Amino acid sequence: MGPKTKIRILIIDDHPLFRQGVRWSLEEEVDMEVIGEAGNGREAIKLTDKFLPDVILLDINLPGLNGLEVARVIKRHYPHINLIVLSVYEDDDQLFQAIKVGASAYSSKDVQPSELIRTIREVASGHYLINERVLAKPHVATRVLHQFRELAASEDDQENTLFAPLTSREIEILDCIARGLANKEIANELSISSQTVKNHITSILRKLQVNDRTMAVMYAIQKGWIKMGYEHTSEELGEQPEADKGT
Numbered sequence: 001m002g003p004k005t006k007i008r009i010l011i012i013d014d015h016p017l018f019r020q021g022v023r024w025s026l027e028e029e030v031d032m033e034v035i036g037e038a039g040n041g042r043e044a045i046k047l048t049d050k051f052l053p054d055v056i057l058l059d060i061n062l063p064g065l066n067g068l069e070v071a072r073v074i075k076r077h078y079p080h081i082n083l084i085v086l087s088v089y090e091d092d093d094q095l096f097q098a099i100k101v102g103a104s105a106y107s108s109k110d111v112q113p114s115e116l117i118r119t120i121r122e123v124a125s126g127h128y129l130i131n132e133r134v135l136a137k138p139h140v141a142t143r144v145l146h147q148f149r150e151l152a153a154s155e156d157d158q159e160n161t162l163f164a165p166l167t168s169r170e171i172e173i174l175d176c177i178a179r180g181l182a183n184k185e186i187a188n189e190l191s192i193s194s195q196t197v198k199n200h201i202t203s204i205l206r207k208l209q210v211n212d213r214t215m216a217v218m219y220a221i222q223k224g225w226i227k228m229g230y231e232h233t234s235e236e237l238g239e240q241p242e243a244d245k246g247t
Helices: 016-027 041-051 069-078 094-099 115-123 130-136 138-154 158-162 168-177 183-190 192-207 211-225 235-237
Strands: 007-012 032-037 054-058 082-087 103-107
Touching: 007 041, 007 115, 016 032, 016 115, 016 192, 032 041, 032 130, 032 235, 041 054, 054 069, 054 115, 069 082, 069 094, 082 094, 094 103, 094 115, 094 130, 103 115, 158 168, 168 183, 183 192, 192 211
Parallel strands: 007 032, 007 054, 054 082, 082 103
Antiparallel strands: none
């Protein structure tokens, strides 16, 4: 068996001193390799095309194309590249925008090197750490869910809903997760056992090919399989999703 493949990283920031500090921190890690760095958005896109990195550390405040615009372009062409959005200070609106462009993580630039290294390893393994930020800020989560609902309503999502791979029960469970219910609470609400809830969640993650339950919720909302706003009405909670009628 050959040596373990290193995590290939691009550093995108307009401050050379910051880039150098990050590079020094990462190059001490045997499982990481900094394959390039850039100081503006256009160069970031060129390097991404050239090197196809595993992880990109992306400053949100770049000259010219800002970090969010760069992230949007990269995720459109390379959806499997993991983006860690960095900002001088943590801001709820920037967090919300980072979620919309598909970032895997969001952090302030004063993060400790050990924490940044942990984050890189996590996102390189397919984990969607931005969910931790959302769950810690319920008002941001509400805004995210409301925005995705509006997107689902404004776009022609009929094709997506017709081919939803989830059963009616699985969508009910996703809806419960989106409202912040724990497994035991979901079991009580749906009158099923906790083990059955766990089995359904395992099935959901497998079908959607995602790594955690909150990412599954985001995916399902984007596809229009569940509809959430600022609050549920009794009609919404009792309505069977169109995707499951006749299946």
